[in-house]
Each structure stands twice: as C-alpha cells, then as structure tokens.
Amino acid sequence: MAVRVLGIDPGLTRCGVGVVDVEPNRTAKLVDVVVLRSPADLDTPRRLARIADGLEAILEEHRPQAVALERVFARSDVSTIMGTAQISGVAMLIAARRVLPVALHTPSEVKAAITGYGRADKAQVGAMVARILGLESVPKPADAADALALAICHAWRTGGAAGAAISDARSGAGAARSGRDGSGAALTPAQQAWLAAERAAAVSGAARRVKE
Amino acid sequence: MAVRVLGIDPGLTRCGVGVVDVEPNRTAKLVDVVVLRSPADLDTPRRLARIADGLEAILEEHRPQAVALERVFARSDVSTIMGTAQISGVAMLIAARRVLPVALHTPSEVKAAITGYGRADKAQVGAMVARILGLESVPKPADAADALALAICHAWRTGGAAGAAISDARSGAGAARSGRDGSGAALTPAQQAWLAAERAAAVSGAARRVKE
Incomplete structure (x- = not known):
C-alpha cells in the first residue's frame, strides 16, 4: 500500500511542491510537481495568500496522506528566513485544518536520505531524485527537485507511516533543532525495519553517488 | 468617522489581540482585547490552527477596517523568531483573505507613538494605553497591552486611513527593515496633518511620561 506524500520547499518567491507515491519496498513514483510563485x-x-491558494488546490487535487516541510534555520539573510517561516506557518495551518500530519526535515536529513x-x-x-523517480531529466528549478526530495525522504524515514509524522513535527516545534531528531526510541518494529533499509540504501547510495 | 483597527502582538504561546475605535481627533475607545493561547x-x-481559529472569530465579531501587526526582527532566540514569524504569516494570510489591509510597525515605532x-x-x-483608552487598570498580560498599543499606533500613524496601511505593509515585506519606514513622501494632506498632530502629541507625551 503506497503512501502519498506532499513535500514543500517553502519560499515566498518560489515555493516548490512535489507529490510522490512511495511503496513499502521504497519504490517512488512522481504524482505531480509544481513551483508556486508570487510576484515581488x-x-x-x-503573496502569502497567492501561495496558499496554490497549495490548497494541489492538496485538493492529490489528497496526500502526509505533508513534509523543510525545517527552517537561521541563515545570514533575515528577510529570507522571515518569508520562509511565514510560508511554513501558512503551510502548517493549511495542513492542520485538513487534519494532515506535518513532518519537518532538515536539508541535511533530506540530502542524507536521498544521496x-x-x-x-x-x-x-536533483540527479538522485530523477533516478529514484525514473525521470529522464532533473526536475527544474531546484525548488521542484527539493520538494520531491523532501517527500521521498519523509516516506523513507517514516516507513510510509503517515501517522508517525506527528511526533516528528512535534519534536521540531519552533524549528530550532539541529541534526537528527533522536526519535529512534519511539519507532515501531515496522519503522525500525524501514530505518535499517534506509541505512543500507544510504550506504550503497553513498558508494554510487552521482558525479556532476 | 472612527476607524476600527485590530492589533496583533504575534506569539505561539500567547498572542495578544486588541480592537480599538479611533476618532479623527485621536480619541481611542476599547472595543475588545483578548490573549489567544495554544498549549505547548x-x-x-x-498550535497555529488554534490561534488562527481565535483570530478569525474576533475578525468575524468586530469587523475591523485594518490589521496592525508587530514587525518581527531577528532576536537571540531562533525558536521564538520562528514561532512569531509563523504566526505573523498566518495572521497576514487571514487578513489578506478578508481583503483587509495589513500594516507592520516595529516595537520602537509603537513605543514612540504611544509614549x-x-x-x-x-x-x-501599558500605563499609557490605559490612559489613552480611559481604562481603570493596565490591560494584562503585557501581550494584551501591546496589541492595543499597536492598534492605536496604527490609527494615529495613518490618520485612520485604512487604505494607507497597504503601502506600509509593502515597504515592510520581509520584515527586515528597521526604523521608520520613510513613507512620508507618499502621505496625503490628511495624513500629513495627522503626522503633525502625532509629533506634537509625542513631544507632550514625552514630557508627561509615566513613571513606574
């Protein structure tokens, strides 16, 4: 039974949104990918309302079981953080009102899971996302590939258990944490099996890492 | 003709919301003040959905003509900024969907306008807010007084012209600016008159500043 995950790479100018179906055997299929934009x-x-409208239309069309969002960190550019945090807030609100679990993953967690x-x-x-989804070319722009990577990462990390996303989102409240979320202790046997599979895949993934 | 302004002191744990009616002669009357909370x-x-529900209920009940929000700045505590920016994004979305103008004011702009x-x-x-609104005691907690201060500040700075708030919000996009927004060049004659009145009031306000 595949799980359908919607990934969001939040941004005010470009907001990547990717939807994938992921099977228990880790096979992933592209459902849709778009980059929502709002004029500066x-x-x-x-601008927030424009992005929110687009996001709601995609949720309505594809009805994912979970939403994966990039965890925002402090960066050098304050105005970028603010826009990203505002979009994240809006995305979380929209997901919560549809009673969808929301999970946060850091960029390094996504990169580790995918590559x-x-x-x-x-x-x-981008190259690994294309390979995982069996696409002929890398999704462009980068926001599109990042959104898909987030969705795949989420399905792989949670073993496709949409409900498991809730505790992950809770541990990320405030978005101020770093590194892995240390929730291993609360994993179900199925999730532990997934985690083992993920780790094995990560090792072989590292060995065959794509050259530019 | 009074203008009704809703002020928001954004926060995930406590979100102050104050509604005031302000007359062209700068007289301000309390309409409502609440502190929305969400459990940690x-x-x-x-939590965002909880605050959003409360905010929408207040907008529905009091139908303000403009929304004034505290402009968020980078502070030492990243998790606080994130929660505040997320709530701000949610508040902006809700206002935009009701076609309400949103204005951002910095804490120092609010303090200068009020005290x-x-x-x-x-x-x-808090003491000045109580005096301006003719209240017997200072609204508690501080989030409540701050929300009222924001609403009064907004009405005073814009001369009660709700439409004027839009350019203010635009200049504040990204919430990365500091100090006054330098929009003086775009003021209408009515707004210039208000500004002059505000400056006069600020001078006398400074002279009679409340001691603790």
Missing part, C-alpha cells in the same frame, strides 16, 4: 511587487499578505551524503549539493540531490 | 504540548501546526519615547518599557506602554 505584491505586499507580503497577498547518502548529508552535504550533497543541489545537482547531486 | 500540541505540535506547531495545531513619545521609542525605548519605553512595557510598564510605560
């Missing part, structure tokens, strides 16, 4: 000459509230290497660059992530 | 043991998406002194402390702001 609109005020922030209207086997937590410091992989965008080209490596 | 809920995950962030549900005449941009570095006033919370007790001074």
Whole structure:
C-alpha cells in the first residue's frame, strides 16, 4: 500500500511542491510537481495568500496522506528566513485544518536520505531524485527537485507511516533543532525495519553517488 | 468617522489581540482585547490552527477596517523568531483573505507613538494605553497591552486611513527593515496633518511620561 506524500520547499518567491507515491519496498513514483510563485511587487499578505491558494488546490487535487516541510534555520539573510517561516506557518495551518500530519526535515536529513551524503549539493540531490523517480531529466528549478526530495525522504524515514509524522513535527516545534531528531526510541518494529533499509540504501547510495 | 483597527502582538504561546475605535481627533475607545493561547504540548501546526481559529472569530465579531501587526526582527532566540514569524504569516494570510489591509510597525515605532519615547518599557506602554483608552487598570498580560498599543499606533500613524496601511505593509515585506519606514513622501494632506498632530502629541507625551 503506497503512501502519498506532499513535500514543500517553502519560499515566498518560489515555493516548490512535489507529490510522490512511495511503496513499502521504497519504490517512488512522481504524482505531480509544481513551483508556486508570487510576484515581488505584491505586499507580503497577498503573496502569502497567492501561495496558499496554490497549495490548497494541489492538496485538493492529490489528497496526500502526509505533508513534509523543510525545517527552517537561521541563515545570514533575515528577510529570507522571515518569508520562509511565514510560508511554513501558512503551510502548517493549511495542513492542520485538513487534519494532515506535518513532518519537518532538515536539508541535511533530506540530502542524507536521498544521496547518502548529508552535504550533497543541489545537482547531486536533483540527479538522485530523477533516478529514484525514473525521470529522464532533473526536475527544474531546484525548488521542484527539493520538494520531491523532501517527500521521498519523509516516506523513507517514516516507513510510509503517515501517522508517525506527528511526533516528528512535534519534536521540531519552533524549528530550532539541529541534526537528527533522536526519535529512534519511539519507532515501531515496522519503522525500525524501514530505518535499517534506509541505512543500507544510504550506504550503497553513498558508494554510487552521482558525479556532476 | 472612527476607524476600527485590530492589533496583533504575534506569539505561539500567547498572542495578544486588541480592537480599538479611533476618532479623527485621536480619541481611542476599547472595543475588545483578548490573549489567544495554544498549549505547548500540541505540535506547531495545531498550535497555529488554534490561534488562527481565535483570530478569525474576533475578525468575524468586530469587523475591523485594518490589521496592525508587530514587525518581527531577528532576536537571540531562533525558536521564538520562528514561532512569531509563523504566526505573523498566518495572521497576514487571514487578513489578506478578508481583503483587509495589513500594516507592520516595529516595537520602537509603537513605543514612540504611544509614549513619545521609542525605548519605553512595557510598564510605560501599558500605563499609557490605559490612559489613552480611559481604562481603570493596565490591560494584562503585557501581550494584551501591546496589541492595543499597536492598534492605536496604527490609527494615529495613518490618520485612520485604512487604505494607507497597504503601502506600509509593502515597504515592510520581509520584515527586515528597521526604523521608520520613510513613507512620508507618499502621505496625503490628511495624513500629513495627522503626522503633525502625532509629533506634537509625542513631544507632550514625552514630557508627561509615566513613571513606574
């Protein structure tokens, strides 16, 4: 039984949204991918509403079982963090109102899950996303590939158990944590099996890491 | 003709919401003030939904003409900024969907407008809010007084012209600016008159500044 996950790479100018179906054997299939945009000459509230409208339309169309969101960290550019945090808040609200579990994953968790290497660059992530989904070319722009990577990462990390996402999101409240979330202790046997499979895949993934 | 402004002091644990009616002669009347709360043991998406529900109920009940929000700045505690930015995003979305203008004001702008002194402390702001609104005691907790201060500040700074708030929000997109927003060049004659009145009030306000 496949799990359908919607991944969001949050942003005010470009917000990547990817939907994948992931089978228990880790096979992943592309359902849809779009990059929502809002014009920079609109005020922030209207930009947020524009992105929110697009997000709701995609949720309505594809009805995912879980939402995976990039965990936002402090970066050098304060205005970027604010826009990203605002979009994240809006995405969380929309998911919560549809009673969808929301999980947060850091960029390094996503890179590690997808490429086997937590410091992989965008080209490596894009190439692995294309390979995992059996696409002929890398999804562009990077926000699209990142959103798909988030969705795949989430399905792989949780073993496709949509409900498991809730505790992950809870441990990420405030988005101030770093590294892995240390929730291993609470894993079900099925999740532990997934985790083992993920680790094995990560090792082989590292060995065959895509060259640019 | 009074303008009704809803002020929001954004926060995930406590979100102050104050509604005031402000007359063209700067007289302000309390309409309502509440502090919305969300339990820390809920995950962030549900906490945002809890606050959003409360905010929508107040908007529905009091139908303000404008929303004033505190402009968020980088502070030492990253998790606080994130929660505040997420709530701000949610508040902006809700306002935008009701086609309400949203204005951002910095804490020092609010303090300057209310007490005449941009570095006033919370007790001074609370005491002035109580005096302006003719209340027998200072609204508690501080989030309640801050939300009312934001609403009064907004009405005073814009001369009660709800439409003027849009350009203010636009100049604040990204919430990364500091100080006054330098929009003086775009003021209408009515707004210039208000600004002059505000400056006069700020001077006398500074002179009679409330002691603790």
